[in-house]
Amino acid sequence: MTGEIGAIQVLIELLYLIASVLFILSLKWMSSPTTARHGIWAGEIGMVLAIGGTLLNHGMSYHLIAIALVLGAIIGVPLGEVAMTAVPQRTALSHAFGALCVTLVGSAEFYLRTPDISRFMMAVLSLEVILGGLTVTGSLMAAGKLQEILPQRPLTYKGQNLVNFLLLAGALVIAVSLVLHPGARSLFPFMVLIALAFGVLLIIPIGGADMPTVISLLNGYAGLSAAAMGFVLDSKLLIIAGALDGSSGLILSIIMSKAMNRSFTNVLFGAFGQVQASAAAGEEARPVRSATPEEAAAILSAANRVIVVPGYGMAVAQAQHKVRELYDALTKRGVDVRFAIHPVAGRMPGHMNVLLAEADIPYDRLIEMDEINGDFPQTDVALVIGANDVTNPAARSDASSPIYGMPILDVDKAHTVMVIKRSMNPGFAGIDNPLYYLDNTLMLFGDAKAFVGSIVRELSGGHG
Amino acid sequence: MTGEIGAIQVLIELLYLIASVLFILSLKWMSSPTTARHGIWAGEIGMVLAIGGTLLNHGMSYHLIAIALVLGAIIGVPLGEVAMTAVPQRTALSHAFGALCVTLVGSAEFYLRTPDISRFMMAVLSLEVILGGLTVTGSLMAAGKLQEILPQRPLTYKGQNLVNFLLLAGALVIAVSLVLHPGARSLFPFMVLIALAFGVLLIIPIGGADMPTVISLLNGYAGLSAAAMGFVLDSKLLIIAGALDGSSGLILSIIMSKAMNRSFTNVLFGAFGQVQASAAAGEEARPVRSATPEEAAAILSAANRVIVVPGYGMAVAQAQHKVRELYDALTKRGVDVRFAIHPVAGRMPGHMNVLLAEADIPYDRLIEMDEINGDFPQTDVALVIGANDVTNPAARSDASSPIYGMPILDVDKAHTVMVIKRSMNPGFAGIDNPLYYLDNTLMLFGDAKAFVGSIVRELSGGHG
Amino acid sequence: MNSSSNLINALFIFVLAGFIGFEVIRRVSPLLHTPLMSLTNALDAIAVVGAIVLVGEHKSTLSTVFGFIAVVAATSNIVGGFLITDRMLKMFKSSRPADKSVTK
């Protein structure tokens, strides 16, 4: 890795170069579903070349490596086969793994190189370990909350931000003193421990629903720490992969916070969850019109153009397959059915796309918000399935609303709006939704899966 | 440059890093006219930082440098103020200058470093000098032909390709032997000379009108040689700039050859001009309808929608300002006037855009081919000014035509087509244009500038 | 090779790669943001190369142990990441057969 001369070293570096190019192409090909599969192949080939190249290093003892690789594969397979609804926590978990790898390598390098290590290297190494450490615990916390092993609701206390700040400061102080006296090895473990603790405290005050944004952020951190590791090991491949991963995480969290109308700094400094506090402010008093599956089925089959608006509720209820049946039933009757995808519908970017794709709904029926918003006025029925905030007209009109300014799907412009949800409870943003009280809105109370199921039965005349 | 340790060196390298980023942004901002100006600023700042940084190198004697810089600036200013119609030859000339710089530096480095130079370095150095050398003379030839100092028509003779091939082979043989015995300094000048000769012979067989494609290619070569120089001097900045320039040249020539429906290899191996051979095959026999400026003015003022199709003839005639007057006159009368820009109209990419922009025609009136082709059927008048091949319907219908398959502007679909040109002579491709014999086509024979001028006079009722 | 010029090289690489990252990721279809996450996950696990060297060179018990765990963790990301990304992408079907041939 350290660039000594020698034919093998050159060969290895060239393999790394090819791998880097393949990684870049792999991401480039994700630009469209038609090329995305090539993207994976490119990534896989690149990975094989890189690992193969590394094994060429002289004087390596292979048996341990082999065992580790096999073990990893054994753990990896189940992680690759989790249910689609578990993807968010899986992603968080793998961030933890990635960061763990970086942190361990960083620590090992520290003990191998100190005391005679250049200051710059020591600085980068500290960065690597601190970023890595906080990402490990942070991601684990996030995974726990998403898996609902840990309490979802944000845990806040007085002076929380101060404590966190002091911790981070402490870690940095140790880092600096290590840079100045790389001899003081005994300090190193404390730096790592503080980083780990910081990761935990950083996530505690954040509500479960905000995890996706946090996850992408941690994704970015993981990337940065990997890049830092690349600096330490003078591995260009690592630097490139880390930079790619870092920018990806950063961009996704920016997209999300934009779509949630949160300033990015607000996201960065985890001041969310607070929104959650104001939860359930919905006044149940005002009257709403509700309908039965029979009525809903009748209205749907009478319609020409239907737009389905899926949301987090569809994911929770695992209703995507029933929705597919509904799509088939209506399409068979000549109804034009499309799906309106809000960028932050659900709980992670692209959440709805994956679920609906899983249910075999062709992706060219899934229309992005900006494209489809214009069509709602010419739409007979907008069927909202477990979505709430992303349809809340208050975001357009009511400047006092916490989600004011967040771009939404203009379902209220459709001739008829039908909303499937279990109650009048608010969604993630914890605010009431004026949509439900409009004259052209019908509430369909019930679990998404069950309710859609009964609509389908109605449509297929009781046999379903 | 060679990466010794030392604060100043680091500072210099950091300045180079910033410069590289600015160069990249500079090109990125060329993506749209609204940001392009920033692009120039970025480029200029980057250039200043890079040169400033270089001057920081210790133990430099500045007076000579200062003189050289001033001299260069003095030569540069007039080169920056040539008329827009002279841009193609100016570009060619500056390629020559750039390549000259690279070749000279390469040669100097050769004599400074040999005999004790690593083989790889020697190989790269040869590449740099050969590419640079052929680009110098090649670009000069191209400039000469475009400026019409040299004969435009392609000069071909038996076994031409063989001769060229042997020359190139010779240069490579010398290069190889230099790599093996860097001591044989006496060989070096011959390698350079052969490269220079090769550049000349490479361009001789190419027709003047094909120069633009060649120029972009030479642009690419110049970039590559600069990158090679970067390898030799271990200057990342140079490598980056060279790579950017190289890809730019390559992409532009690909775009051009695509739009001319020439295979890229066909372009690469300068087998063009041959097309020219079949020139003037137009049979004057068939009857055409022609019209006077009065009639043309009458038809135009009666129209609602007019699309102007400018071509090489407008450039030759310098008619763009008259065209602007026509645009104003018609717009004043409430006629909707737009301009259809074919990717290879004129003699260099974007040629028409620059000329029309020079005449103050707003760029949002200039429509790319793919966008506007659909509108011709709803167009009352298509006014073709000095364009020929890019309007030739044979490219759509006649498989035997040399330009068959080349995407063209569907002017023949307009209700009335008026073509301003001096005669029935063919254009660059040297083939007859069926368009002229259609019933809805009126030929307006005359020099573009003069004819458009008299139309304008007619429109403004004799006072123009 | 000396560290200051190493640092410079590394910086150049980092900046260029970062730029590419932004250019490329910005153009990833929103349709594929979830697979994108798991893909970058797998790619990021390239850190495994560093860990492999640690284990292979066997310089100290600690470095070997840490390296071993690191390899396991990273490998599981590689395997798991590619697997699930592939599974997700398999699911994306177009109603136009043209695309099917590619995505299937």
Place this chain on the structure above:
Amino acid sequence: MNSSSNLINALFIFVLAGFIGFEVIRRVSPLLHTPLMSLTNALDAIAVVGAIVLVGEHKSTLSTVFGFIAVVAATSNIVGGFLITDRMLKMFKSSRPADKSVTK
């Protein structure tokens, strides 16, 4: 620093920069292809830095003479290239005042 690892670094930089070049240039508006040519021309003249060092270090008469001519040639490209690019872009005006403010 030794040349083989230099070569590797240079290769990485070259490949990354080339990729960026393709990504960026492909997106340049056809409207601006002519200015693009003259701009890349000016940028390419960055080769002047190599020439400046030759002149400045004054290692041999030949190298100094060559360097001198090289600096002159490159500088004229820089000055001329930026000048004409700027002139061309100044000419591009939109009829929408919004853009004017920027392009003017």
